[in-house]
Amino acid sequence: MKNSFLILMLIAINILVFFLWFSASTETQRVFMQENFAVSWEALAAGRWWVLLTSVFSHQMFFHLIFNMMVLNSFGPVVADAIGTRFFIIFYFIAGVLSSLSHAVVTAFFLHAPNLPAVGASGALAGVLLLFCLMYPREKILLFAILPLPAMWGAVAFVVLDIWGLIAQSQGGGLPIGHGAHLGGAFCGLLGYMLLRRSRATS
Secondary structure, X not given: OOOHHHHHHHHHHHHHHHHHHHOOOOHHHHHHHHHHHOEOHHHHHOOOOOHHHHHHHOOOOHHHHHXXXXXXXXXXXXXXXHHOHHHHHHHHHHHHHHHHHHHHHHXXXXXXXXXXXXXXXXXXXXXXXXXXXXXXXXXXXXEOOOEEEEHHHHHHHHHHHHHHHHHHHHOOOOOOOOHHHHHXXXXXXXXXXXXXXXXXXXX
C-alpha cells in the first residue's frame, strides 16, 4: 500500500514519545511529560492547548501503545489509500484534537473531574476505525480482536459500548478508559465520511 510509509512514520512518533515517558527518571522530567503530553480540562485552562495534539502521540503503558499501533497499522493504510494522503493526515490530526477536546469537556462537565488526564491515540483511531466501517460496511472486523462482525455492526457496537461505559463512569463505576475521547473521534469519523460522500457526489 502506498501509504504504508506514512503510517510507519506515525507509529515511529508514538514510539518515540513512549520512550520519552519511559526515560523520564527525575521528577522534573516526569512533570514536564505530564504537563506537555497529557490532556485534561485543567491543562487547557492553564493555556497548554498543544496537549490537544501531543497527547494523541503519547502512551505511558506498553500494551496500550502496542494495541493502538496494531489498530493504526491494520486500518490506517487502507483508509489513507482510499481517501488520499493529504486528507488522511488532516483527518487524523483533527480526529485526534477533537477526541482530546471531547475528553476534556466530558471529564470536566459530565464526570466533574477536570484534572483527569488522558493520553493515547485511541480517540484518533476511533475516527479512523469508524470511517473504515462506514466506507466498507460489509468487511469483517474483529471486535476486541476476537469476535468477527461486519464492520457496520462493529461500529455500532463500538459506539454503544462507549456510551454505556461513559454512563457507568458518571455513576462512579466503569473502567479507566477515555470513552469521551473515543466518542469524539468516532463523531469525527462520521463527519469525515459525510464530507467525502458530499465531495464525491459533486465531483
